[in-house]
Amino acid sequence: MYRQRWQVELFFKWIKQHLRIKTFYGTNEYAVKTQIWIAVCTYVLIAITKKRLNLPNSLHEILQILSLTIFETTPINRLLMPPDPDKHSEFEPQQFSLL
Numbered sequence: 076m077y078r079q080r081w082q083v084e085l086f087f088k089w090i091k092q093h094l095r096i097k098t099f100y101g102t103n104e105y106a107v108k109t110q111i112w113i114a115v116c117t118y119v120l121i122a123i124t125k126k127r128l129n130l131p132n133s134l135h136e137i138l139q140i141l142s143l144t145i146f147e148t149t150p151i152n153r154l155l156m157p158p159d160p161d162k163h164s165e166f167e168p169q170q171f172s173l174l
Contacts, residue, residue: 094118095138128152 090096094114099107121134121141128151130137137155144154 090114093134124151124155128155130155 090111094111094117096110096114099110101107101110118134121137124130125132125134125137132140132155140155141151147154
């Protein structure tokens with residue numbers, strides 16, 4: 076019995092670490108299963124994207140980038156690629172210094 080309980084504990088630990096589920100929004104079995112399946116699908120889609128684009132970033136880094144830029148219209152492959160060193164002028168301030 077303890078072994079089965081330990082497997083459940085390890086499963087929920089993995090969910091918290093990889094699927095970014097901190098709390099469950101519903102209390103019934105269907106709500107919990109739905110939330111877990113959505114998180115698993117998201118995890119798998121990010122893993123597929125990482126593999127197809129040959130990204131060096133970890134899955135956690137990719138999830139962070141995508142969560143910060145969720146409403147941008149930049150294509151995903153361009154968003155996750157490292158910036159070109161020649162395009163640093165794009166990030167320079169457009170205002171002159173007052174002093």
